[in-house]
Amino acid sequence: MNSNRCRAAILISGSGSNLQAFIDQVAGQQLELDIVQVISNRLDAFGLTRASKAGIATHCLLHDQFADRESFDRALARELDDARPDLLILAGFMRILSPWFVAHYNGRILNIHPALLPAYPGLNTHQRVLDAGEQWHGSTVHFVTEQLDGGPGVLQGRLLVAADEAAADLARRVQAVEHQIYPATAAMFASGRLEYRAGAAWLDGERLQQPVVRDF
DSSP states (O other): OOTTSEEEEEEESSOOHHHHHHHHHHHTTSSOEEEEEEEESOTTOHHHHHHHHTTOOEEEOOGGGSSSHHHHHHHHHHHHHHHOOSEEEESSOOOOOOHHHHHHTTTOEEEEESSOTTSSOSSOHHHHHHHTTOSEEEEEEEEOOSSTTOSOEEEEEEEEOOTTOOHHHHHHHHHHHHHHHHHHHHHHHHTTSEEEETTEEEETTEEOSSOEEEEO
16 A cells, blocks of 8 residues: 555445445556545445455444444444544445544545435435436535535536436436546545535635536
């Protein structure tokens, strides 16, 4: 590992398809950061296998073994801090983070949400978009704050919704977009172009009023 490169830890709960996108881009030298650790809150998360095959350190911390959310988050932080990450990447990590944890890593946590935030926060976004007859759908990479899905957006990948499209098909297309925009956002952070300051995302020295939008 290059000691001068951004050190990233990735938190997962499931299959880790976004994790794989990061692994592939780092291996292909398209993304200049080091993945120093992958942590899951579930033993059966396939993402742990993906990380192990790539030679990345893994750890599993079961949330149901802790009395409350903050106790788990403090134990998670102790594990993470040993790896000295510059950036935390939430890749399908199905936990709401406590205010303590968010403050501990203030400005260093990225998440991705399968909708064009601020529209459609929460779950089941693909079906909700279809039910509403929306023309556009996509995904948003944002900094994490105490407000669920409410942190400042950085990059959105947008695509047209096809006529008579099923939610599962739409989900697959959005996921393919995520595999491009999430590593791209991490690259901005790793290079110093992107930062979180005064409650906002700043890119190339300018405060983002809205996320940067890329059409797919």
